[in-house]
Amino acid sequence: MNGDAHDRAGVGGLAVVRSLAQALLTHVANLPLTILLLVSLALVPLGVGLVLLPPVLLAVRGLTNQQRRWALDWSGVEIPVPYRPRPAEASTAAGGAAGEAARKATRVARWTATVRWLLRDPASWRDMLWTATNSVTGLVLGGLPAALVVYGLEGVLVMPWMPDLRTFGWGPFWPLGDYGLAGSAGCALLGSLMALLGWRYGPPIMRAYALVNRSMLGPPRGRLEERVRELTETRSETVDASAAELRRIERDLHDGAQARLVALSMHIGLAEQLVRDDPDAAVRLLAEAREASGTALTELRGLVRGIHPPVLAERGLDGGVRALALALPMPVEVTVDVPGRAAPPVESAAYFAVAEMLANAAKHADAERAWVEVRHNGSALVMIVGDDGRGGADPARGGGMLGIGRRLAAFDGTMAVASPEGGPTVVTMELPCALSSPKT
Known part of the structure; x- marks a missing residue:
């Protein structure tokens, strides 16, 4: 006691x-x-x-x-x-390549996003x-x-x-x-x-x-119910996107690689029949079969690259983003600070998100240069893609941006777009994730 x-x-x-x-x-x-x-x-x-x-x-x-x-x-x-979740902030370094206008737009976009995030x-x-x-x-x-x-x-x-x-x-x-x-x-x-x-x-x-x-x-209870609805909608969109992706893969296999392999089998079968009676024809058929096999292999590689790019497995997100930048017809400034590896699905989503934004800059924005910044802030992977193009980008119009937003939402990620008319455009994406052991 x-x-x-x-x-x-x-x-x-x-x-x-x-x-x-x-x-x-x-x-x-x-x-x-x-x-x-x-x-x-x-x-x-x-x-x-x-x-x-x-x-x-x-x-x-x-x-x-x-x-x-x-x-x-x-x-x-x-x-x-x-x-x-707080929207990721674009740094002034990310917009440095686009000059003072880009830096000013980045600061304004960052402050505007903060005000909107707090008041909403x-x-x-x-x-x-x-x-x-x-x-x-x-x-x-x-x-x-x-x-x-x-x-x-x-x-x-x-x-x-x-x-x-x-x-x-x-x-x-x-x-x-x-x-x-x-x-x-x-x-x-x-x-x-x-x-x-x-x-x-x-x-x-x-x-x-x-x-x-x-x-x-x-x-409040209403917020919990709203969160449940968001997760339900995200799950439904993810299921639909996965089903559409499977149908695309099946169609590509059926119309592409599968047709090539069937033609390859027929050429080899004909060559077997002609190898004794008409060796020259058999040789021509075998040459065509070799060419068809090369085409089928190229199509299979392209199909695999669309599912999970090999460069991600070999060189990680850093190498993948730099490879995307080198493939564009304009200069792209790349800054990557990710001291480790994210889970493969997260890396893949980040890679395709950056790829879509760079493709938009090259095809639709009439941009002369672009910049990419990728970093990990301790709890999330932050990707900032900007360009000095004509601006006016709006995910609500549909297209690739809307698809990327849905793909990020499946990982509880966010996307914020600052794209005034006349540019520049700054897209800030965030994917909550942990990293593996740091690179050595």
Whole structure:
């Protein structure tokens, strides 16, 4: 029993310390952020708010993520992170080859994508609401255990010896006109009771505060249902794309390599019949058979390359992207920083995504140069493809971009297109993935 009482006392003391930390964080961080948030929202109609709002919202996210960590570590309450994935940012180095206009467009596209990402995320608006309400609940509920203990200790250790401080709230226990023994005893008794309540009920109070935060900071049920619908649609699109790809392979095999192999078999059979009676004709048939075998082999290699390019298996994504750049009729600046290998399906999806964007730049954008940047940011493979063409690219019109977007979505990936009329075009794609051991 003594051990259990000691453990409870330790837990209660820890809860009081944590409550004090919570109250300090609310006072030092939450209140200033609330003021900055209100000012930024008020200045949005003037345009200044669009500049101030993103850093303020990112700071709010840092505060809410700290609350999520504390809720889990201190009270065992898990608050899932509901934010939508952040779009990958194009670096200024990626647009350097296209001159100052490309660099400026890259910076504008990066800021615009950040603003759009923050304001379109429902979790950002829930964060704003939490920030405003937590200015009160963080002090009242989160700081309640510490307030009870500190105020109680004040009643025990300070008030009986300083009767001039009766305005702090201990006056009812003092006799009118004279401090008296009864007043001192009343202060000490009530102070002890308050400190005991804060110490004993600190953990459940902190847990209640964590549950309040979870109700506001966790993903709403509608968001979970929306995510299920997104995954269902993505799965359906992936199944349809896989079925279409299988039909294409079957058609290519039937119309191409299979027909070549059938002709090859017929030429060899005829050569067998003529080898004794007409050797010259047999030789001609064998030559045609050799030519047909070479054509069939070329078609089979092209078919395999369309499924999984051999260059990926041999040289990885770095070599594959550089091979794509060399095949284009315009200069392409390539920067690859991927310290390892992604899973083969992810590498293949990344390769074909870059290939499609470079093909669009060469065929439709009238671009004179392009650039490709591929890197891994610790949690995802980021691919940025840009060109100095005429712009106006829009995945909503269908075509290859739409197909690539669906292919990336199958891996929970994203694609953002910044392509104003007159260019340049910057396509930022992201594929969540882990890498194998770094290259040696």
